[in-house]
Amino acid sequence: MEISDRVRAGDVRAMARLISLIENGFPEATSALKGLYPFTGQAFIVGITGPPGSGKSTLTDQLTQEFRRHGRTIGIVAVDPTSPFTGGAILADRIRMQRHSLDGGVFIRSMATRGHLGGLAKATNDVVNVLDAAGKEVIFIETVGVGQDEVEVVKTAHTSIVVTVPGLGDDIQAIKAGILEIADIFVVNKADREGADKTVAELKAMMALGPGRSDWSPPIFKTVAIEEEGIVELAQGILAHQAHLDQAGVRQERQRERSHALFLELLQERVTRRLLERAAANGILEQTIERIAHRDLDPYSAVDEFLEKAGF
Amino acid sequence: MPFDENEERRIESAEETWEEQTLRPTLEKLPERARQFNTVSWHPIRRLYTPRDLSDFDYTQDLGFPGLYPFTRGVYPTMYRGKIWTMRMFAGHGTPEETNRRFRYLLEQGQTGLSVAFDLPTLMGYDSDHPMSRGEVGKCGVAIDSLADMETLFDRIPLGDVTTSMTINSPAAVLWAMYLAVCEKQGVPYDRIGGTIQNDILKEFIAQKEYVFPLEPSMRLMVDTILFGAQCLPTWHPVSISGYHIREAGSTAIQELAFTLADGMAYVEATMKAGLDPDAFAPRLSFFFNVHNDFFEEIAKFRAARRMWAKLMRERYGAKDPRSWLLRTHAQTAGCALTAQQPYNNVVRVAIQALAAVLGGAQSLHTNAMDETRALPTEKAATIALRTQQIIAHETGVTHTIDPVGGSYFVETLTREIEEEAWTYLQKIDDLGGMVQAIEKGFPQQEIADASYRYQQAVERGEQVVVGVNRCVAEVEEPIPLLQIDPDKAAHQQMEKIHQLKKRRDSYPVDHTLDAIRRAAQGKDPWARDLLMPKILDAVRAYVTLGEIMGVLREAWGEYVEPAIL
Amino acid sequence: MVEERKIRVLVAKPGLDGHDRGAKVIARAFRDAGFEVIYTGLRQTPEMIVSAAIQEDVDAVGVSCLSGAHMYLFPRIVQLLRERGADDVLVFGGGTIPDEDIPKLREAGIAEIFTPGTPTSVAIDFVRNRAGRDRK
């Protein structure tokens, strides 16, 4: 059996292996992904982001429990940063989710940010497609909300949840700067701590200042993830957002946007790669760079010339 | 020591002359072995210490006299001249029957107190027949499932005459209740029962990781036992605040000291918050430190610990009773300092560590057996370890005078420096909102993980010498005899006993007492101000098992999952 | 342009003991050697470890046990991996393991036992050399 068939049959080993092929940028991955693509688009994708230690994994674990109670199958992609110094990574989100490890309806995969070819967002999206094609109904993507990369990842989700906690002080400003716009749902986790209401008020104030969205105003949920408090409400909030997407036709719109973005990304990556491979092979790349460096040629004309030669 | 300016100037000029005329030529000919010397905890050590290091030293304030504040020189006025420390060897494995035999043997050998090691299922609050217990029953200690096992464990041992230390934390309340129930059956009144439960739950989150419940209910249960002890068992030590495991997890000496005191402070504060005056319980608090290889650092650590605790209790918590100021401590030689390679060398390490504990003024001591990196100790290895203490006590003469290292320029300086660094840590923990908050934020865990990684790298690079491991390595390792345990015997026997017990016992009081515990734990009991401890006692008397009681509490409180701090 | 395949290792602590000093040090050393380390923490049953190893598609599983239960736990992990067709995953262990148990563990399919005092570099080299060698 082809690996893609095995994935479709829900074979855990095959899913896991295909994800590795994707992560390593191996060509076999592409052909398998081609075969799987027609079977994707079924899953509902939820992105969860927020500062380190805000409780994203605990929330993912609790939401998984809640969705499982209602019989939904779950895929989880938990992304942690690669160390820029060593290229290694410690992936530890799983610790909080291990109680689901023996549940056949849950597949958990930890991913390092690495220097993914074509970007982390593309790699994550490919991994999500594998889980989607394997029949996982709800897919959670957990990333630390710090860098642009992570924000991109969450953008590929249908519902983006931004997690914060009381008493972060300046960090809430960081949220404002980076990911306020992408949030469909806000969670103030660790509401057992002092200042949760203040954080909610701050978020509200920020939203009032922001550009505002006509179609959907992001709700704010208070949770105590370790105590299972507010989880049912949050899950219902996710479902409400899903219903909203379906009703308003927004989901299709998002799907289109996603496809658009992914296609462009892929195209960019492929075109660049092919051009560069060819140019590198016949030495043109080196020569051109050399000329630019010596001021024999300006980079703008160089690109024109380059593309012309490539037949554009 | 305070001396007049003339004296100081004389010493200073003599030192300068020495540096110029004696030291420098030598250094030029023969440089020292390293540019910087450090303790095993990376604390810098200088070439020489002189009276000038102690020029602002105030004898009565900084040292004082044995048995008097701040207790730097010792907690008792006569120390080992009056009474040798308690030689308390940790023992236990397999079934209660086997451990009972071992205890009676140790008492015959002249040991003066018992110390119970429980197996991991017991430590984690599982019965021997729980799926998580597979492969673990009776391995690292004795398996105790119910009061029936506890009765067997202390069969023919008069509990009014010995003191017992029980190394138990998350389920401490339950095991303690079982012990008390055995005492009741032996007819020993509560005020004649002496001993300790470790019951130091915070260090489980930091280091030993045998936690069960989340932080908050864990603290509640712990304080519950202190309150119960203060009410009913005036001679019992309800907690042994332990740095031992913090050090074993890879901390430095200073971290061990600071985090242990911080744990103690958290207990004092929580108990005071529950309405108790510090003098009503502080005299019953006791400590448990590690003794590692770095001889003087360890001695200084013990001396600094006493001085700091005295200051904390008197100044910060306003305790009035001098007994509240005392830091009485058990010590154990460092298991993590022993090597699997050339195990006989461990006998020497243990002897030196034990000597440091004695010079540091410990009240009781466990010496490790040389074979512990590979298995539970054989009887022979454990006996040598006990003999090591006896040799120090009776042959070396170090017990003849109190605090023999006191006044050493080096030791006094080191004591002071260690104290200062530990205060810095305590300040940091205060800034984080106290130890419970600091643990929640992962602060002590991260500090320990970093120190342990740093140490491992130092060993691998050869900067930290470990004889037999990275220096003086043997071509061929000579095997030593190890203790053989039938791997499944204890499990089978215990499972059979639980099975029989559950068939035999009356189920009405079982359900009834468990229900009372459940309601109290959930805080839905109308008598919510009541303690849990008496309810747990009722349950154990009805032969409710450890796993049943802990199971009800697990349901009520949930279980802790630790953050990954690497 | 194909990236070099990353080595992925699962570091887990089966059994009830909480002595994770060794597991943490090795996890950190692996990371510093450029591996991706999936750390699942304490008190993992063999079933949980194997399930995680398969989902994470790791090259190797490192387990440490200081409680004396290694003769049950380690072979059980190998056995479950085999049952699930993942016998190409390298299993290695450490902890308080008497010498005489080592041959028995090897026989049960544990690739290597690192006894106390083994430098982390030895474990790193071992995994690097062996990882994926038998990968199907």
Ligand SMILES: Nc1nc2c(ncn2[C@@H]2O[C@H](COP(=O)(O)OP(=O)(O)OP(=O)(O)O)[C@@H](O)[C@H]2O)c(=O)[nH]1
């Ligand atoms: N007090 C409190 N602690 C919580 C709550 N939710 C999670 N935590 C704790 O916060 C810590 C971090 O939780 P995680 O779920 O690992 O957080 P995370 O955002 O996934 O962390 P990273 O993946 O490391 O960025 C853990 O110690 C949790 O137990 C909560 O609601 N209240």
Ligand SMILES: [Mg+2]
């Ligand atoms: Mg996480």
